[in-house]
Amino acid sequence: MIRISVQTERFDQGAELDALAETGAGAVASFLGVVRADGDIAYPDRRVVALELEQYPGMTEEALRSLAETASERFDLTGAVVIHRIGKLEAGAPIVLAAAAAHHRAAALDACAFLIDRLKTDAPFWKKQHFADGSAKWVEAKASDDARAAGWE
Numbered sequence: 001m002i003r004i005s006v007q008t009e010r011f012d013q014g015a016e017l018d019a020l021a022e023t024g025a026g027a028v029a030s031f032l033g034v035v036r037a038d039g040d041i042a043y044p045d046r047r048v049v050a051l052e053l054e055q056y057p058g059m060t061e062e063a064l065r066s067l068a069e070t071a072s073e074r075f076d077l078t079g080a081v082v083i084h085r086i087g088k089l090e091a092g093a094p095i096v097l098a099a100a101a102a103h104h105r106a107a108a109l110d111a112c113a114f115l116i117d118r119l120k121t122d123a124p125f126w127k128k129q130h131f132a133d134g135s136a137k138w139v140e141a142k143a144s145d146d147a148r149a150a151g152w153e
Helices: 015-021 059-075 105-122 143-150
Strands: 002-007 026-034 048-055 077-085 086-091 094-101 123-133 136-138
Touching: 015 026, 015 094, 026 059, 026 105, 048 077, 059 077, 059 094, 059 105, 077 105, 086 143, 094 105, 105 143
Parallel strands: 002 077
Antiparallel strands: 026 094, 048 086, 048 123, 077 094, 123 136
8 A cells, every 4th residue: 555645735644644554564654744943054043934845746746656666665565655745834734744554663664764765855845944034945955865865775
């Protein structure tokens, strides 16, 4: 069972994890990413009020599906879910859910880490931070994200 979604509306994390638990798994691991209000390293004193996410329709879903299929094969998963929201999201709002189900916890945990690490670099999303002072800035790719993704090769 692989479920991929790119959507504007909130998702029900509990329902998604329950569905994975019904795949015959002995373990379900998940990562929930939320919009943080503390800004970034370049602007630590600027409070983020929203994060705007854009995507490349069609290509984004295909990239997420490819990642989930790769994780499923590599970690012998019984299921995987990747849901990513787009649009303008307020601080504290959920952005992404990456979850994996497997017969054993190590595989589920590793697959979950693989999914989020590779999603950060392989999926065509663009993010713009909106600050409390009314300004906004596009988020640049981070070398640390590239390094984490490369660690899975």
